[in-house]
Amino acid sequence: MKTYEQINDRIESGTAVVLTADEIMDYVDKKGLEAAAKEVDVVTTATFGAMCSSGCFLNFGHSTPKIRMTEAWINDVLVYTGIAAVDVFLGATQIRHGDPANMYHPGDFRYGGGHVIEDLIAGKSLQLFALSYGTDCYPLREIRTQFTINDLNQATMVNPRNCYQNYNVGINNSDKTIYTYMGQLEPNQKNANYSSAGQLSPLLNDPFYDTIGVGTRVWLAGAHGHVYSEGTQHAGHCERTPGGVPTEGAGTLALTADMKQMNSEFVRGVSLRGYGVSLAMGVGVPIPILNEQILKRTCVRDRDILAPVIDYGHDYPQKTGKVVAQVNYEQLRSGQIQINGKKVEVGSLSSYHKANKIANILADEIRRGDFQLAKPIAALPKESSMKSLEKRGENS
Amino acid sequence: MSDMITKKLMLYFPKCECEKPIIYHLVKDHDLIVNIFRAKVTPEEEGHLVLDVTGTREAIDAGIEFIKTFDVTVSLTGIGVVREDDRCTHCGYCVPYCPTDALRVADDKTREVLYDETKCIECLACVRICPFGACTSTF
Numbered sequence: 001m002k003t004y005e006q007i008n009d010r011i012e013s014g015t016a017v018v019l020t021a022d023e024i025m026d027y028v029d030k031k032g033l034e035a036a037a038k039e040v041d042v043v044t045t046a047t048f049g050a051m052c053s054s055g056c057f058l059n060f061g062h063s064t065p066k067i068r069m070t071e072a073w074i075n076d077v078l079v080y081t082g083i084a085a086v087d088v089f090l091g092a093t094q095i096r097h098g099d100p101a102n103m104y105h106p107g108d109f110r111y112g113g114g115h116v117i118e119d120l121i122a123g124k125s126l127q128l129f130a131l132s133y134g135t136d137c138y139p140l141r142e143i144r145t146q147f148t149i150n151d152l153n154q155a156t157m158v159n160p161r162n163c164y165q166n167y168n169v170g171i172n173n174s175d176k177t178i179y180t181y182m183g184q185l186e187p188n189q190k191n192a193n194y195s196s197a198g199q200l201s202p203l204l205n206d207p208f209y210d211t212i213g214v215g216t217r218v219w220l221a222g223a224h225g226h227v228y229s230e231g232t233q234h235a236g237h238c239e240r241t242p243g244g245v246p247t248e249g250a251g252t253l254a255l256t257a258d259m260k261q262m263n264s265e266f267v268r269g270v271s272l273r274g275y276g277v278s279l280a281m282g283v284g285v286p287i288p289i290l291n292e293q294i295l296k297r298t299c300v301r302d303r304d305i306l307a308p309v310i311d312y313g314h315d316y317p318q319k320t321g322k323v324v325a326q327v328n329y330e331q332l333r334s335g336q337i338q339i340n341g342k343k344v345e346v347g348s349l350s351s352y353h354k355a356n357k358i359a360n361i362l363a364d365e366i367r368r369g370d371f372q373l374a375k376p377i378a379a380l381p382k383e384s385s386m387k388s389l390e391k392r393g394e395n396s
Numbered sequence: 397m398s399d400m401i402t403k404k405l406m407l408y409f410p411k412c413e414c415e416k417p418i419i420y421h422l423v424k425d426h427d428l429i430v431n432i433f434r435a436k437v438t439p440e441e442e443g444h445l446v447l448d449v450t451g452t453r454e455a456i457d458a459g460i461e462f463i464k465t466f467d468v469t470v471s472l473t474g475i476g477v478v479r480e481d482d483r484c485t486h487c488g489y490c491v492p493y494c495p496t497d498a499l500r501v502a503d504d505k506t507r508e509v510l511y512d513e514t515k516c517i518e519c520l521a522c523v524r525i526c527p528f529g530a531c532t533s534t535f
Contacts, residue, residue: 048485048487049487050527110529183489183525183527184493184525191492191493193489265482268485268528269528270527270528271527271528271529272527273524273525278527280485280527280528333504333507335491335492335501345492346492347488347489347490347491347492347493348487348488348489349487349489349527350487351485351486351487351488351507352486352488352507353485353486353487353506353507353508353509354485354486354487356506356507
């Protein structure tokens with residue numbers, strides 16, 4: 001019905017009709033699917049939440065004399081140096097050198113890789129400390145200096161797994177408080193936490209990956225980046241509702257963008273008590289309304305999306321695969337769910353408020369002609385599923 | 397009893413004033429009902445105390461004047477738990493942990509998390525759990 005080229009022409013001329021995934025359902029209810037599909041060019045989706053599988057490649061340029069860094073720390077957070085001389089990889093969940101971690105349980109984890117990434121994007125001055133064994137071509141053995149993102153040649157965010165299509169709701173059936181990446185879970189199912197933008201989330205609005213694929217241009221914390229691959233643990237083959245919406249994690253995206261174009265409001269270091277550090281990312285993904293079917297799928301509502309409630313006291317760590325219950329996002333957002341007839345208070349680790357803000361920023365950029373859509377160069381796999389790690393060769 | 401009011405006070409104690417039984421005199425001499433939320437007043441250090449006082453307006457004013465005769469600073473707007481608005485991402489993780497609904501989701505549409513300082517009882521649950529360090533204690 002519409003092509004990427006036609007939509008991009010309308011974007012360029014400033015006439016594209018763009019709505020957010022939060023607005024589109026009521027609009028389609030009012031206008032009817034057929035008329036709305038003709039009229040609407042793009043639906044913007046977004047999410048904001050902790051995405052542990054995030055990180056960045058940084059290039060420092062060369063000092064005089066030159067160094068081939070073999071170990072390096074930024075603000076006392078270890079970075080990976082097993083690549084070229086002054087390239088490093090900084091990962092979001094790396095804890096700071098000397099952090100007591102969970103030695104005094106639960107640990108606070110006040111600063112780590114995610115916080116370094118936030119500080120870098122906020123333009124703060126950071127300390128680099130690097131060591132080397134020294135070579136004929138790279139004689140310097142040690143360097144300690146201050147730098148900002150502007151001093152770097154490249155600062156490229158490379159996130160192997162963002163934007164989980166759907167996610168677990170964490171609960172605790174055990175009799176003691178547990179500290180997880182799903183937050184602090186009180187004993188005997190006293191509370192539950194979820195983490196998804198639900199009806200606003202990118203892959204829940206394109207459940208079969210009809211438009212989001214490798215090469216799709218995305219809004220990553222204010223920068224314009226793209227999907228460079230399926231995300232790690234991408235499992236397109238999954239349980240789905242009759243409407244096609246996955247009822248478990250399912251698809252993921254691997255994203256990249258230039259950190260120098262990012263806004264630190266949407267890249268935030270995360271400290272999870274008793275668990276560790278991470279990075280919360282804001283991501284916006286435009287969905288081109290190529291036909292009625294694609295539009296229909298963007299009309300998914302929180303009440304149509306089911307999330308599995310998982311016991312993080314036993315079933316998650318022991319990988320039993322047991323699902324305690326299924327609840328929908330409308331129930332989750334009400335702040336209370338029912339598990340086996342018992343009321344359970346619910347909190348959210350992802351921010352719908354920020355996700356909605358991102359969906360609106362992206363919609364405005366598209367309306368102004370500042371953000372063009374990119375047609376994927378390859379589709380995300382629909383049939384792949386998750387493999388497990390087998391313990392082989394153990395003494396029996 | 398209809399003219400009884402409650403005010404939240406934050407007291408700042410310089411090093412030298414911690415030996416004096418100020419709260420005792422608020423109860424005994426000024427007929428105030430005192431509800432201490434949080435106190436950290438230790439010898440050789442400066443201290444803070446956050447409390448509600450309930451009584452007639454006159455009694456509360458007299459009590460505050462009494463406190464001021466010591467080298468203690470009284471703040472009617474001071475709060476022990478501060479939320480930095482630009483650190484808060486409005487995720488809502490804190491909401492179920494807040495026992496008094498001082499932190500709550502504004503409405504279904506914006507899903508903004510609001511902080512009502514007057515409802516805060518300084519339990520510090522939010523300070524401990526906020527993943528973004530948005531809630532901090534002033535002492």
